Amino acid sequence: MKHTYHIQGMTCNGCRTSVEQKLSEVSGVTNVSVNLEKEEAIIQMQGHIDTATFQKALPEKYTISEKKTEKNVFASTGNGNDEDNIFSKAETEKSKLQQLKPLLIILGYIAIATVLLNYQRENWNSAMLDFMGLFFIVFSFFKILDLKGFPDSFRMYDPLAKIVPAYAWVYPFIETALGLMFLMRFEIPIALIATLIILGITTVGVTKILLDKKSIQCACLGTALKLPMTEATFIENTIMIVMAVVMLTRIL
Known part of the structure; x- marks a missing residue:
């Protein structure tokens, strides 16, 4: 309804x-x-x-x-014809893909920039650091665009931000600092551990929202772009966590 x-x-x-x-x-x-x-x-x-x-x-x-x-004109009429349900499902998936378009474009640009920075290098180990650095810089930029609205959105699903409201206010700047650390190759082990902690906490909150099947706005791109909380958000965080773990195993 x-x-x-x-x-x-x-x-x-x-x-x-x-x-x-x-x-x-x-x-x-x-x-x-x-x-x-x-x-x-x-x-x-x-x-x-x-x-x-x-x-x-x-x-x-x-x-x-x-x-x-x-009323959803594509909803099932109850006459046993599954064609109505197919139309409804296709319409929902189309809408979700359209909503995720900004995220996919941004991740694509970050990936292309990473390739351009590393394609002449024999060793691609630094490519992951460049990707993570660009990821944090770009995503923190969108959060900083609306510092007033971001904390409220972030506290809706991040467990630590719910307990410590001030954390939501400084989070965009934490991402900026981590991005600079990765790009400048400064204290990489500390940056990797911090990445695992902050994204690990956020992923716990995202997982709970997905399991509860609630639909809220994801704050990963701030409030400037309306992005729904979906499995893509979970995958996005997981990729960064996996990269951090891989780089830690190579460095330590």
Whole structure:
């Protein structure tokens, strides 16, 4: 069941993230997507939830009212024809791929830059360090674009950021420091260990979100680009963790 609501009172990405988080915590809600520009929230729920319940979950500065109910024209009609389900699945996968397009393009550019920096070298051991350095620099840049909105998004799934709010504020700068350390080849063992720790913690949170089948915005590209929390986020972190482990075994 999917309903669209009008939200009044949102003024920034931090507001959008806060509203999205509060609505996601309402019992029976399976997915929440908040659009700041349109001032609306699309909520998927297991059963009917009245608007008053959502209003109670939000801070007083926000006002929520139902706009309309959306129906999936591709949903199964119950007549035993699986063709309807195929259309529905194809539409969902297409939407997810479109949402992940920014992430795939950025990772592609980082990979190309790494190849260009290392293609004339006989030893490609440093290629992984270049990739990790560029990865952290680029991803920290997108987080720093909205330092006000990023912490709220990050705290929605990172276990340490939930306990220590200040960690979410300094996290983009930690990534920047790690990126510079990898690119400048400065204290590489320390940078690798730090990478394992911070990405390991984040991966635990990402895994929990995926297992709970909740749909929230991933903060890996900050709030400037709307990226859903999917298996791609888990894979992205896992690749970096594997690289860090491989480089540590070679150095130590």
